[in-house]
Amino acid sequence: MAAGGFCKLPNGTVVVALNLPSPAPGEAGGVRVLVHARNRARALTRLRNLGLRAIYLRGNTAPPTPDEITAVLHHPDGLIWRTAPDNAVDTPVGAPELWHPIRALLRHRAAPQA
Numbered sequence: 199m200a201a202g203g204f205c206k207l208p209n210g211t212v213v214v215a216l217n218l219p220s221p222a223p224g225e226a227g228g229v230r231v232l233v234h235a236r237n238r239a240r241a242l243t244r245l246r247n248l249g250l251r252a253i254y255l256r257g258n259t260a261p262p263t264p265d266e267i268t269a270v271l272h273h274p275d276g277l278i279w280r281t282a283p284d285n286a287v288d289t290p291v292g293a294p295e296l297w298h299p300i301r302a303l304l305r306h307r308a309a310p311q312a
Contacts, residue, residue: 201216201217201259201260202214202215202216202217202255202256202257202258202259202260203215203255203257203258203259203260203261203262204238204241204255204258204261204262205261205262205267207267210236211234211235211236211237212234212235212236212237212238212241213232213233213234213262213266213267213270213271214232214233214235214238214241214242214255214262215230215231215232215233215260215261215262215266216230216231216233216245216253216255217229217230217231217260217282218230218231218250218253218282227281227282228281228282229279229280229281229282229303230266230279230280230281230282231245231277231278231279231300231303232262232266232267232269232270232277232278232279232297233245233270233276233277234270234271234273234276234277235276238255242254242255244277245277248300269297270297273297273299275299275300277299277300278297278298278299278300279297279298279300279302279303280295280296280297280298281295
C-alpha cells in the first residue's frame with residue numbers, strides 16, 4: 199500500500215483513508231478510499247468484506263483531510279472513493295472530481311475486459 203492514514207473524531211469514531219492501486223487491470227493511477235467506522239479494525243474489515251482482501255493500514259502517512267472527513271460523514275454508507283490525484287498532475291482547482299459510492303468502484307472492478 200502506498201499511503202494511508204486515519205483521524206479519530208471527537209465522538210470516538212475514526213475516518214480511515216487509503217490509497218489503493220487502480221481496480222482495473224493495466225490501468226495506471228489509483229483510487230483514494232475513505233471509510234467511516236467505530237475503529238480502524240472495523241474500517242478495514244468493512245473493505246475486506248467487500249472483496250478488497252489485501253488491505254492493511256501501516257502508519258499514518260496520508261491521513262484524511264478535513265474536506266475528505268466532511269465528505270465521508272455526509273455520505274449515508276460512510277464508504278466513498280475517487281481517483282487518487284497524481285502528485286505531478288492534479289485536477290484543476292475549479293473542477294475537482296466528485297466522490298463516488300463504493301458500489302461504483304466494485305462495479306468497475308467486476309466489469310468484463312474486452
